[in-house]
Amino acid sequence: MDHADRQSASAQDHAGHGDQLPGGAPWGTAAKATLHCLTGCAIGEILGMVIGTALIWGNVPTMALAITLAFIFGYSFTLFAVLRAGVSWKAAIKVALAADTVSIAVMELVDNGIIAVVPGAMEAHLSDGLFWSSLLGGFAVAFVITTPVNKWMIGRGKGHAVVHAYH
Template sequence: MDHRAHHSSTAQDHAAHQAGGHGRHTHGVASWGTAARATLHCLTGCAIGEILGMVIGTALLWGNVPTMVLAITLAFIFGYSFTLLAVIRAGLDFKSAIKVALAADTVSIAVMELVDNGIIALTPGAMDAHLSDALFWTALLGGFAVAFFITTPVNKWMIGRGKGHAVVHAYH
């Protein structure tokens, strides 16, 4: 291979890696530790948003559906914001940072929210529990724990294919 072709190929791989994690450097087997850290990062933002939404909806005596909608919306907002702020701090412009956050966190947040809210909805009495009830907090925190264990393998699979949180690693 001539030097110019190699240089062009390397530059293209680097550009693809920077633009969305699709370069050759991001593919491979992701470790369980990497997947767990990515899941914990995502879960932290989700938990803050979801707890805030559940507390607000419950305190305002909203019904189950509006409370869950608020909690899920805030979970996505807080979940994305953690990644968004990190990549902006790393020097990315706002528009590009939004693209990275969406690519990095959408599947992870969606799986977490589906599992967590499914557990809350299926736990008898949890949706009608008050903030002072142990059942409210047990269902909510138990849902987070189960969501973590279900989402970690999903993140491991995605990172190993250069998707999900793998796109963020170009900016750390």
């Protein structure tokens, strides 16, 4: 088996179930991986934005807290799932970093970029519809943009594909 055949077999092994599309993982697998990542990111992002807004912090510290918490919660979902499979802490941390870093980074870049460019969103208060609509709208756009990234990575045995070895 040559290198290309091994890569193709590896991608199919890690891609899960569904219709294999040319050049990568099934869209359903990519969407599930993105939704998994989005869940952790959203919890951290919302918590960070709520804390920063409630404490009347400026835009930069609020976004920094939101991004930090998004990475922490995003990684933790994968970390604890892998730990339940009996993997050591050190190995589980490596798997979480490999599985989620690119996905979380893209998601955070898109989501926070949207919040930053929507007029008044960063100045909105927790009781304002603009606060919540820009935050949730950013998540929706981030999901749409991050799913093809995850599809590409999973199809090459990268990103969330590394977690499938522990299912």
